[in-house]
Amino acid sequence: MAKRILVLNGPNLNMLGLREPETYGSDTLADIEAMCSSEGKNLGLSVDFRQSNLEGELVTWIQQARGNFDAIVINPAAYSHTSVAIHDALRIADMPVVEVHLTNIHARERFRHHSYVSAVAAGVICGLGPVGYKLALVALAERLSKAA
Numbered sequence: 001m002a003k004r005i006l007v008l009n010g011p012n013l014n015m016l017g018l019r020e021p022e023t024y025g026s027d028t029l030a031d032i033e034a035m036c037s038s039e040g041k042n043l044g045l046s047v048d049f050r051q052s053n054l055e056g057e058l059v060t061w062i063q064q065a066r067g068n069f070d071a072i073v074i075n076p077a078a079y080s081h082t083s084v085a086i087h088d089a090l091r092i093a094d095m096p097v098v099e100v101h102l103t104n105i106h107a108r109e110r111f112r113h114h115s116y117v118s119a120v121a122a123g124v125i126c127g128l129g130p131v132g133y134k135l136a137l138v139a140l141a142e143r144l145s146k147a148a
């Protein structure tokens, strides 16, 4: 059976394309979703791609991942830097998590340098733009095939 990957996106990522294109580029979230779904097909993964502006909704989706998904890719956006609730939910989820950021958070404002999610992630990809999502799927396909 295909391994199931939940791809989660946090607040304001629905505005990609319009949002500070000099920082985030011109791809929309729909473009990134299409890329993930095509890469998922190549890798034999089933990919469920979601976005929410609400911290609690992201927490609920992470809780529901148990038993329904094999791994999580998450761009927590601004919640990376603030959310103990998302950190705790990911810890409880008990499955590999890859944290993705479009931008290099370490080369930006100081308040972006710390992520509460990194401590519970198997790996972190940042600064590579949308291709970071694709790389996260490649890494998880490899990891899950070894675990199977």
Ligand code: DQA
Pocket: 011, 012, 013, 075, 076, 077, 078, 079, 080, 100, 101, 102, 103, 104, 105, 112
């Ligand atoms: C981001 C980086 C965060 O600091 C920011 O709040 C975002 C997007 C990124 O993908 O580069 O919304 O997670």
